[in-house]
Amino acid sequence: MRESAVQRHDRLLTLVREHGTARVTDLAARLGVSPVTVRRDVETLTRKGLVERAHGSVSWPRPRTGEAGAGGLGARPVLGLLAPSATYYFAEVIHGAHEAAARAGARLVLRISDYRPEGDRTRAEGLLAAGAEGLLIAPGWRDRADPAEHGGWLAGLPVPAVLLERTADPGGPLAALDRVCSDHAHGVLLALRHLAGQGHAAPVLVARADSPTALAVRTGYDEALRALGLERPHPVIDAPAGRDPEGFERGVQALWTAVTAGRVTAALVHNDVDAIQLVQRLAELGIRVPGELALVAYDDEVAALADTPLTAV
Incomplete structure (x- = not known):
């Protein structure tokens, strides 16, 4: 599976942090992508204040003028x-x-x-x-x-x-x-309440299990089901997209089977990147979102950039 933009941004930032300043062409060679892709990534990271760019190079951010206290840099x-x-x-x-x-x-x-x-x-x-x-x-x-x-x-x-x-x-x-900490239990509750309000039975959870956030989402899912008086319609589906393509495909097939069998009409997917990849793969298998499956993405970082913008919390 191709490296995601999020993973590439992480590698780019690591390189810039290690070297202090790096040329766009050098970064492109190290990352194995085109200079155009690196420039686009740098624009995104610059807008977030994570890097600085000038004349074909990228630098780690420096303190802005006026950030120092009255005693100067050494006194801060x-x-x-x-x-x-x-x-x-x-x-x-x-x-x-x-x-x-x-x-x-x-x-x-x-x-x-x-x-x-x-x-x-x-x-x-x-x-x-x-x-x-x-x-x-x-x-x-x-x-x-x-x-x-x-x-x-x-x-x-x-x-x-x-x-x-x-x-x-x-x-x-x-x-x-x-x-x-973010209140992930409340976030999951909002997502399930939204889907239940649209007339769906309990949504299935599609999630990773490789981070504290993922584990908190799984715990919050069980708590939200109890709070809403819903029963789990299907075991939680593992979705280790970036780290295990074969495991991700097993998750896709499990969800496809549950939807086509009529057991599931809605899903909560953690995280946004996995949700986008999942929607693309389901479309290849003939499952349309939101036609056959209502879906909410958890994280709300890039869900709006999908081909079909996704509802997210």
């Missing part, structure tokens, strides 16, 4: 942000943190984990070595075992820390940390 407090990715909704998180830090007269230092939780501690230590006096941390956890296996060090940080988009087990070593 430093905050560290560890994120698993610099694209998709984490692009908005990074951009928002950068702007909030600037308003507070602080400088934000960024490290990206690429969803490799075994390296989170080293990256956090790098932020501390860079002078970070507080940390915003979204660990690169992917499954339920990762917090216990790779997260214990968070409880011993020598500076204030806030978990981003991650939860902690009540009573566990990380429970004392402050945390800020």
Whole structure:
């Protein structure tokens, strides 16, 4: 399966971050795409404030004039942000943190984990070595075992820390940390309520299981079914699109079978990219969205850009 734009943006940002400045032609060669594609990607990332471009080159963003406090650059407090990715909704998180830090007269230092939780501690230590006096941390956890296996060090940080988009087990070593999370359970409830309001029986969930968000969506799905008095119409369908093309095709076939057998008329799909790919593949199999299947995408990042714009939360 071809690399998605989101995955390509991640690789582009990693290259720019590593080199500080890179030429568009060099990036195209490293990414294996045309310079036109790279320029289009750079325009998108520039609009989000994640890179700067000038004269055929791309640079990591520099602090804007006026961001420094009265005491100059050396007097500004430093905050560290560890994120698993610099694209998709984490692009908005990074951009928002950068702007909030600037308003507070602080400088934000960024490290990206690429969803490799075994390296989170080293990256956090790098932020501390860079002078970070507080940390915003979204660990690169992917499954339920990762917090216990790779997260214990968070409880011993020598500076204030806030978990981003991650939860902690009540009573566990990380429970004392402050945390800020999206309310995925409420988002799933909104999606199911929308579909039920259109006269559909309980929608099937098509979702990944390879990130904390995906796991939260799955938990929220069961909670939403109970809240709405609905029964699960079909087991959750796995959709590991980007990492397992064969597994994704199995998910497509499972959904196609459920729809053609009349067991399912609606679906909630996490995430947007998977939803777009799913709609395209179903069309090849003769299932039209929204004709034969009502579908809501979960994430609302790129759903509106599909051939048939998708409803999303």
